[in-house]
Amino acid sequence: MLEVLAYIICAAIWLGIIFGWLIPVIRQRIVHEIFVACGLGIMFSLIVLVSTVWQSGDIVPLVYTGLALYIPAAVLVVSSFVTLRRKGKPESGWEPTTVLIESGVYRVARHPLYLGSAIFTVGLMFAIQSIPATISGLVAVFCFWMASRKEDAFNIEKFGDEYREYMKKVPICIPLGRI
DSSP: OHHHHHHHHHHHHHHHHIIIIIHHHHHHTOHHHHHHHHHHHHHHHHHHHHHHTOOOOSOHHHHHHHHHHHHHHHHHHHHHHHHHHHHSOOSSTTOSOSSOOOSGGGGTOSOHHHHHHHHHHHHHHHHHOOHHHHHHHHHHHHHHHHHHHHHHHHHHHHHTHHHHHHHHHSOSBTTTBOO
16 A cells, blocks of 8 residues: 555656646756756655665665765755855745855855755665666766756856856866866
């Protein structure tokens, strides 16, 4: 019964992402948002599945490493949201920003929200330790990386030379350096 409920929740997640997020951004041709939506859909599905259906892995140090990765991931995600809201001068909600943010967590990574999501997904992969979770997790991490790349192009169009200079100073994400 719990398995069925988990799959229903995953289906609801994907229906919400498809109809509430993907269709509008596809119509607007906002490519980085497509990758973000897919990455988050996979990540949230993994969270539901590990919480209900899948057991944690057998290699205990990997499980604890995965759980430990949730902390820096949460710090990156929460601080990204706070900084976007406070410094980004959004027109509505917390995004899209109307000014380039170069302070806070955005001083160390251009896309800390995607980096935090990727780190959280890697933590899930370490905690679950299954082939389907690893494949899904790698696809999600790829989606977050592509979202970062595509958002760079979007931000160059939006902010111009100011963003190009920012790109020279701040890496796309901490572990990968200046890609």
